[in-house]
Amino acid sequence: MERRWGITVPLPGLPLADQRELIAELPDLGYTDVWSAEANGTDAFTPLALASAWAPRLRLGTAIVPVYTRGPATLAMSAATLAAAAPGRFVLGIGTSSNVIVEWWNGIPFDEPYKRVRDTLCFLRRALRGEKVTEKYNTFEIKGFTAAVVADPAPPLLLAALRPGMLRLAGREGDGAIINWLSPQDVRTVVPHVHGGGQGKEIVARIFVLPDVDADTARGVARRQIAAYLNVPVYRAFHEWLGREELTPMWQAWESGDRKGALAAIPDSVVDELVVHGPAERCRERVQEYVDNGVTTPVIALLTQGDPAAAVRALSRR
Template sequence: MQRYGMTIPFDGLPLHAQREAIVELADRGYTDVWSSEADGADAFTPLALASVWAPTLRLGNAIVPAYTRGPATLAQCVASLADAAPGRVAIGIGSSSNVIVERWNDIPFEEPYKRVRDVVRFLRTALTGEKVKQAYDTFEVKGFKLGRVPEEQPKIMIAALREGMLRLAGREGDGAIINWLSADDVRQVAPIVHAEGEGKEVVARIFVAPTTDADTVRAMGRYAIAAYLNVPVYAAFHEWVGRGEVLAPMWDAWKAGDRKAALEAIPDEVVDQLIVHGSPEECREHIGRYVENGVTCPALAVLPFGLDPVQAARDLAPDQ
């Protein structure tokens, strides 16, 4: 079955007012809803609501940071969601970024590969109800035993950018969650995951603006791209996929403190590669290229570019 997801919650609506919109996603052919966690809603509450409102939808996190909850607390959060929606949960664990982890949460952003690996290994054990007494490389758990074990184990996905984490996702995760990349970049990324294990998922968080106002998308898209691609982990990823030369002027201006010049240095072609826009039909065709290149579940994220996100979800629905 081809999966097709939408990011929730929708911008502009309080959580308690989103029931009809989420039910409509299921009615229009969406198979998944995916949450994120940065400075808005947490990664679990929107999915808990959706688990009751739309019981056919799979519930995924894209992503939960590996640092910002202690291991035992994270296991409880994951187990509670999996217990509420048996067989419908895919937990995405990732390193997040130095901005969210260090600057916002005052937690050292150290050894991200090892931290993600250790959290995934801990969850694999803890979610079965086995008592955990283990010194991992990045933390130690001294005798935690989960008191509420889910009937069905959730999938555990790993957010991955470059080769090391992609291999980890294929080897120890149920697949990878990828982000801020073009459809063509998927050809470089997906095979690394699949080489580590058959049947692994590749979920892509795809930023979408279904509008033919290309000037607005490019102008506003530059702000979104600058906000992410100047974060070290994303900058390194885009160098790895071969976008270093075209993005170097933006990185140089940003490091010099000239934000205006940094925005102006982002070429239209980069915006068009990383943000899906155009008519709904053009957007669906572009999303289809991600799938053709190896994405098993597009997880769409409607950008707040003056669009009604609920109408955008209707326009992008797979049943159109």
């Protein structure tokens, strides 16, 4: 299996239109993959479409596209279009996202997330093969959809997963899992649930990294990110399942409306477990720990507020 080294796009701190030169350089720096995200910034597909033209050797992936915010047919069309533009180089990662993104920002009920992901996965399998789909699923109904664009090969389908039910679904019915906001040691807890559904599955991990930043600055940036994410119900439930009781004071402060207190309650030890920081060489070693524990595709998500080009080059494998 090819040794993979991915990075999240678009890169922070640069306008999207100005990233062409740096993204084109990524393969020569040892990066094999670029993976997009979708929350309140860019959509998931546009940065990958640009990267497919700017750096034709890179593999492209979404980590992730929410299954609620596009209709199933629209999602299939978006995926098929990018897969056809970059044959054999695109991976579609889907997931529930969160109630914040789905309900608060898009006005869509966040109902039955497990079933919605399962149903969307089943539909996409058929639609991306070019089949005519007429099916009543638990969470939606499709009447006579046939994709006019069918990529060859059809893209692999990965599921964003946190806890056992979704992890097993990713292994059983998907081509692998996308994991997020966990330590290298946590990978050992998570990965067996995926492999329980099927061996040889891809495990993509988004890993938050701040290279070449002093510890106090890095922890300050990281605490804000941890508070923003881990107070969202799906992530809180994930870390409660992992047994991270050290975050209980943060959760309690957040629930009471004490945002400053919540930040202060996050222990350094938790910050250091969940966010990679320090000299770039140490950061590369730390990312490798995720791989050693079962991740097949590490995907760096830069949190740096400095020069993104310097950070990308510092974390290079070349």
